Amino acid sequence: MNPGGSAEPRLDLDDIQAHVLPGFGHEHQCLLGWRLPDDDPAPPARGLLAALADRITPASRGLHIRQLRRAARHGRAEAAATTPSSNEPHSSARHGRIDPAVLAEPPALAAAVSARTLRVLGHADVAAIDEAFAVGMARRSYLRDPPSTEWTTGGPGREIDILVVLAGDDPALLADAAATVSGAGTEAGCELVHEQHARRLPGDIEHFGFRDGISQPVLRGVVDDAGTPLVARTPMPPMPDHRAYAAPGDVLLWPGQFLFGLPRQSATDPTRPLPARSVPALARNGSLLVYRKLEQDVAGFYADTARMAAALNTDPADVRAQLVGRRPDGRPLVRPADATSAELNHFGYDTDAPPIPDGPRGATADPDGLRCPLAAHIRKVNPRDQETDKGPSAATLSFAILRRGITYGERYDHDSPGTADERGLLFLCYQTDLTQQFELLAQRWANNPERPRQGLSNGVDLIIGRVTPGTERRATLLAGEVSTMTDYVHPRGGAYLFTPSLSAIRTLSKANAP
């Protein structure tokens, strides 16, 4: 079913990296960043990419592994092997028995490169594919991040030219793989400037204690000649927000929003695609990666929200939930507290979400933020069906990103406060237009007290929003306005990178540029 009526494109799952689609769901990850030497940087770049080329995990493999991992986790492996669930990616696992060995197979691997790497390898056209990418994160001053000289990741002299993401469930296997890749990088002549271990917290929560990654766009696209969609579609009634859904809450987006060379999401029509952008062949099936290391001050967050709660004469847990827009287990504030797991994403802000037969109950809209504050993080970065300063709600879909973040550091122990360990989120996301996707969400909306909702000054996103240093951050919550001089999240640096297709990695690793 395609409510938009346009044919969905074939996705080359053997060419797209699995980190883009469907992402790495493993418990452990290790990020390794290399800087190319100043002198004669091309041979080391080619050397490392050549060593990586055959190890990179394609989307087809990633989908297969994810299917098996989910099935194993839910104790329904046999069922998953024979019956596709309504919202599971298509996978060959549907057609055969699970091989238990797959759960202990080598870690998944992704590789991304900087604009500099592309330039030194003779692909300046791809380096220029996006203005913000070409300039680099360190110079995008309107993000209001600390100056790059203060970065612990990707700062001057430690710029990440090639980033490798390794993921696995067995820490020992992951360490072995990281050592192998590190050796390859060193042998190629690259300098390891960044090594970051990460681990998902139980329940997929982030360090402030809230379940993360609930709302993700679903890509349109088919995976075979028979037209099997990447994600199976549940029959849905026409929705008042005019969008198309794969299932309740799972909004469908055209894949060019995240992968070059494919039809893109329109800013005016939620269902009909824009033609694919004309891009160099090397860019096809590739995607732009934002890597931003965000340290979280858990003690500061809890202390400051307790202070706010006392001033508002309310419960600190309510203040924290209102800053996020969800309760810790993911139930949205827009819905009553008895929301089920199937209802976490089926709601709108401007229009009532209808009940779905044999599915989630309907949800009443909350246009003016009377149940979920307009400044809540989830409203700031995803206004859903609500009109914004950027136009109709359809435009909001064209700003969506694919989030691939993972927590790092040990969980904060509230019984033993004062621990100096660093913890936070490795924010990773994919898109094809950094300015109109990541930067718009972070800069235009999260940092701006009057956007995205028009006409009402609602404050900044107090979770990630940034203002001029030394000035107060303010937000309107349900019981009143709160303000703070405390940042709970501290950007520690990162990079804008390009995650090429597997075929492009092979091309880049060869000596002769086209």
Place this chain on the structure above:
Amino acid sequence: MGMLDTPGGVRDLDPQRLAGWSALVSAWMDAMVARTAGQVGGAEHVRFFNPLRTATPGPLAERRISWDAFPRPVAVRYPGDPAGARRAADEFRSLGDYYGVTFYAVRDGQAEEITLRYRPQDEYCEWYAERDPDTGRMLRIVFTSEGHEYWRFLAGGTAAFPSATVPADQRVDGDRAQLLRLYRELVSPRVREEDLYFDTDIAFRRTPDGQLEPYRSRGAYNPYNVWNTERGLAHLTHPENSLYGEISLAAAASVPRAGADGTPVTDAGRLVCCAALGDPNRSSDPTISTDVNDLVRQGLSVTLRDPIGLYITAFDDAAVSGPGGENVASWWRPVRGAGGLTLRAEFAPPPDAPFGLEDVLVNGLPLEYGGQLAEVTTMSLFGAAADLGQPAPAPIPCDHRCCARDDNPDELTLVTIGSQCPPGWHAAFEETPLRQAAAGRLADSTRQAAGSVRLPDLLA
């Protein structure tokens, strides 16, 4: 309320002319109330009001409506190419092409084809990069949000607007000396009075062999004069960037609309298309329309806050820095408009700056185009609402719809209901079969047509 103030509360006028300006704006608002009454079936259903004519219970509730200053209609034609969009936004366009006519200077009975130029910067914000004539280096980048009407009023008084019904005792003459003073103060001391006025009669032809029709008389103020186009910037030039357009849009947007199935049209994109509320490609028009319409659907009556105007309300100074990361936030300076209602601002180095505009970085990119600053500039107008004890009027059907360009569906154009999309365009906002069936049923019913609110000022 006794009088409507000048945009930005500027003090260029003597008391008599100030009253004349108020009467002129009031006349426009009256005209808009009358037009709206025609649309909704009588004055009792109108929810747009002239604050000079309608007493409100208590102070008006204000609503700030904001949008991006960079012209979205230009950006949407350059998908994935922001640099291309910035270049295009800096290129003048022909006013004749805009209206589909050819302009002529008529002197001694001889007509000579001329080109009047305007900027395609149509989010009620236009800019101009002033350069050193000897070195070509940028000296300052100036931004304005001031409509042409106020400047035409300075030149010709209320008589410059013959279609506005200003009471005889409130008609006033212009103040050409003041107009010249402003040009010299804001634009260049080299401005000569004769530069500002047409030195011949101006006429136009709708077709190559059509009749010449009068446009402006010799001696009339020329909004497209060289000091407001190629050599400077005094006020807005885009035909749709007007104060009249702002009032017109707010009034038209006060009419609730319903789709073919009777469902209220609330989505910004659909509302603009349904009622032809300006240009569906712009950031400003859909935003203004939807916010006004939203207030009316809540049972409120709406107007524009005095002083009525379009304002430059925010500049994200974090986006700009010196070549070594120096803070250049102070280079942005409002220069016209009182009380935070900025009509004109400029970005220029102080006299002792160790580097110039070309060395400034905007998010890491060298400053080359004013559009880079417009991208981080916010525009606003201020709506006002009051509960006058009247429920929201019943919605009326759509009279227009949008078509999307086949090769770039984010680019929209308006057609009247019942018209086909032009070749190379298709119906925007594809509907479900259910909605399409309802639309077909309604197509057979009688509709009350309402014209586009963007009345070209060609003959105004």
